[in-house]
Amino acid sequence: MTDLTMIWALILAFAVFVYVVLDGFDLGIGILYPFFPEKKDRDIMMNSVAPVWDGNETWLVLGGGGLFAAFPLAYSIILPALYPPIIAMLLALIFRGVAFEFRWRAETAIGRKAWDGAFIAGSVVAAFAQGIALGALLQGIEVEGRAYAGGWWDWLTPFTVLSGVAVVAGYGFLGACWLNLKLEGEVQAHVRRRARAFGIATVAGIVAVSLATPFLEPVYFSRWFGWPEILWVSPVPVAVALLTLGLGWSLVTDGRDWLPFVLALALFGLCFVGLGVSMWPYVIPPSVTLAEAAAPESSQMFMLVGAAVLIPIILAYTAYAYWVFRGKMDPEEGYH
């Protein structure tokens, strides 16, 4: 594999990770909505992400567009293979995205409730579809020549349903940790209770998916349980266990409202590393490697020049936008 292919694999992995944690917490707000029926709570929950959700979702476009650009073969195999979940995700994101605006424009309680419903359903379905997509990629995609060769329901297995549920739980957990950071008073106490429940569900999901994954493909199994690989990879589950303890402690003790969110990000980071351990060096396990799917060097180089300059700038102004809206939410302030 060339260095350029390696760099692009890392850039894309970074983009997908940033997407997962950023849109993860704002999709999580929608996942948590059913537990907060009060209008004033829902208003402030939505306002806590209103200025940033659009930027968060842009990382999904970078993930998709980047895959198209850097690994066009992978893009053109994965998307038809995951056709129904991808379409469901896109439609769900429509409902959820417009709910940010429409919810405030509805003039009747019924109208507002309908957009609340769209926000909930859109968030849950988008998260579930992303989890399905992750699971379907891990369990392998049938390829013939340069095209997807399976049927249009191949993605649906118990394993993908499990990974779908795990991602819904995980995003709900991220959302709860975010709200714990942004809210105060009684609603924050409520959020912390939810965070504990979603945290337990998330860790259970991580454990279940992690235990099932090595049995999907022999290559995963030897990666995790082979000798001497086990020496290199065992710190990952150990770190997950330690983080879980830290998270539990931070959610039962008061103060340090930022800590659960930061630890939750670290937990997602570790899952991501674990995923990389399993999949490497494939982009579509077990048929297409990163090297096979890579765009020609002239494409990689042309993009790298821009990415090297632009991604740091994007991170800087994104951080600035978060900084502008930092701190606890003022219930008086809002939009519309």
Place this chain on the structure above:
Amino acid sequence: METFLGMDAVLLARIQFAFTVAFHFIFPAFSIGLASYLAVLNGLWLWTKDEVYLRLFRFWVKIFAISFAMGVVSGIVMSYQFGTNWSVFSDRTGPVLGPLMAYEVLTAFFLEAGFLGIMLFGRSRVGPGLHMFATAMVAVGTAISATWILSVNSWMHTPQGYSINDVGQFVPEDWWAIVFNPSFPYRLAHTLTAAYLTTAFIVGGVGAWHLLRGRSRNPAVRTMVSMALWMIAVTAPLQIVLGHEHGLNTYEYQPTKVLAMEGHFESHEDGIPLILFGIPDQEAGVMRYEVSIPRIGGPILEKGWDAQMDGLDTVPDELEPPVGIVFFAFRIMVGIGFLMLGLGLWGLWARWRGHLYEARWLHRAQVLMAPSGLVAVIAGWITTEVGRQPYVVYGEMLTAEAASPLGAQAVAASLVAFVVIYFLVFGAGVLYILKLMSHEPKPDEKGESAEPGPIRTAGTTPAQQTRKVQGA
């Protein structure tokens, strides 16, 4: 072959792409112009301190937020649809088009999204200077976005700067030639101007409607009507010139498309007529009920009065685009273009006579033509996209060989879902926009962060609210 209602998977995928892209483009066509208008309004407010501009900014920024959100979510669909429905196209063109789209994300989408939050919610948090900067960045972002995606689209019309490797992929050889392909500058200028015209007609139409309804003396209403009519007076004639230049460029690189646009089934030996109207009969290869002016078609294409031209009869049938669609879509676009020019002149006349705000027939025409830009834009895209058929990459790759290996059932199911959900969701959005437009911009117009959502609808108005209606 598996079909759905007699349509195969490729046709269904084409319908799906046409539907989703046409729906999507309605929103950017409006918000590209509106973003710039908002930047101008905010700049004028900071410069003159005339409250009317702030009032207008606050009126339009709420409409912008809705339109922009709909543009974003319908745009994400587009960025994945290349892969879901057109995987062979993606595999083969990815090395050339992927990087251009990646640049669109990196230079435009992040810029717009990053600063949109500050533009909508941040005026009191960052101060007027940075808020102005954020507003300008959103406007710049929309234009940069259009630039990249039009470069992508134009390359598919006039591809160059590539070689083809042994697995059939287009491999970039000369990025300059790819980005600045021959039709790109023309398409960019024509499309951006169309966006500004579209917005001017909507802004002016809304203002005219308020003038008609209330004989409004509201200075904000008058200002938007006046600004919009100036914009139309300048851009409508400019657009006709740009459209003509774009047409000449198309005639050079995609002559078949121009033959379909102008309805030239037959070759002409001595002078090219200008066909004004007719009913194309592609099967028979003739124009029925033709109304045409002899000879002036030559000079329009920068040829002589007695020029010779090869018609569609010299093109193999399987390489002809569907003539009827192209012919009529082109006429709709051009017809609207000239009506726009007429309205621009009418506005100048009313202004010169000093009755711009009392000219009721002018205002009625403005209201009637408020959505005309959107219609023209869609008609224009139909002209150019249908006109390059049967190719998806002109001269190199057929549309029929670009689709994903999907069954017709799968594509049909997703098409039905898109149609139902788009009409439902975006229909609601358009209603909300119309509702916002139906209120005059009031002196105490609530704007960005001035209107606390929780409090307003709770029915109580605490003292803080008045304090929070800040000036800048």
